[in-house]
Amino acid sequence: MLLQNLMNNSHKDQGMRYSKMLDGTTPIFSQFGQNIYASDIVQMCIDTIAQEMSKLQPKHIYTGPSGVQQVPNSSINALFKFSPNPLMTTSEFIEKITWLLFMNYNVFIYPIYDVYTNPNTRNSTKIYAALYPLNPTMVEFIEDASNTLFVRFSFRNGQKYILPYTDLIHIRKKYSVSDFMGGGLNGQPDNEALLNVLQINNDVMQGVSKAVKSSLKIRGILKINTMLDSDKQKAERDAFEEDLESGTSGILPIDLKHEYVPINVNPKVIDKDTMEFLQKKVLNWFGVSLPILNGDYTDDQYQAFYESTLEPILIRLAQAFSKVMFSDRELQVGNEIVFYQKDMQYLSTQSKLNLLQIAGGQGLLTDDQKLAILGYPPLVDGSGSRRTISLNYVDTNIATQYQLKNANKTNGKGED
Helix, strand or coil, rough: CHHHHHHCCCCCCHHHHHHHHCCCCCCEEEECCCCCHCHHHHHHHHHHHHHHHHHCEEEEEECCCCEEECCCCHHHHHHHCCCCCCCCCCCHHHHHHHHHHHHCCCEEEEEEEEEEECCCCEEEEEEEEEEEEECCCEEEEECEEEECCCEEEEEECCCCCEHHHHHHHEECCCCCCCCCCCCCCCCCCHHHHHHHHHHHHHHHHHHHHHHHHHHHHHEEEECCCCCCHHHHHHHHHHHHHHHHHHHHCCCCCCCEEEEECCCCCCCCCHHHHHHHHHHHHHHHHHHHCHHHHHHHHHCCCCCCHHHHHHHHHHHHHHHHHHHCCCCCHHHCCCHHHHHHHHCCCCCCCCHHHHHHHHHCCCCCCCCHHHHHHCCCCHHHCCCCCCCCCCCCCHHHHHHHHHHHHHHHHHHHHHCC
């Protein structure tokens, strides 16, 4: 209800028409297939990625003409610091958009803002009040008479809203055959190949379950060495089961007319290599290795996970947010959104400290670059361009002069 009240529905259908896709199809996309998410492996993979992404610290960064970076006191940074909207913290906000991206291969984020115009310069600036991730059931791309692109969202409660596409932060995954949407031609995740693997894995797990149940149901045959009618057979069987359940010594006494024949049930389940192959197929689909899933990884393993799975999402987030939240002029003068990876980078703390000690000690890094290695944003006062060097290092020319000077002194003493 909160978002419903805030969304501007002033754009009506009058004069609107569907946008033209290059392949001639109509750009109507329904949200979105979810059958793969019944799999526990799929949920664990996405949750692992979402949890890592939730550690990001988004910042509005301004880079001045001299190349000095600053963190301005802007409405964007105020939102990113704790709560992009009244319903979510920053960590929850990033986690949610990551889940929506992997579930739908598309995520739309609606920024709520007011426009402030400076009375002196007449320059306009957006003052942001909230950022909301959307989860529509259907998305339609339409145009007005001036060929301005709009998006008509349909939600589960039956409400429909038409919003300018330029006001929407749209992040796509596997952006390929569709002109507008990530995923397949219909704007949905193309999970057919993965569904085949999940179906096999599900069949295997059901087979294992049935094999275990069958091994627990039939344990042996009670052979009665006399002729009994049905009632007497049932009575004998009940008495036998009662002795089984109440016996405390583990020894079942039976008389000469009874004979118990045990059945050794050894259910055959799928071998370990096949199970690992099926699970690895799912893990590879999402770019999550088993050590990453278990949390028992090395620096090199996390580096591979970061560069292949996480970093592409970080780049898309930064570019999509910057493109919508700043005007062309604001982008040109050095404003951008950066998602900093504090507590998320692949190097261990010791490896980062070793890098800082070697490269930083020789004056190769500025203070801001050192902070970036640790995953922190630049210094807010703009002093991060300073370089410091360890006194344990000297210029090579000075070292050569020093050595020659000492050599001359030594030679002079030797001549005396």
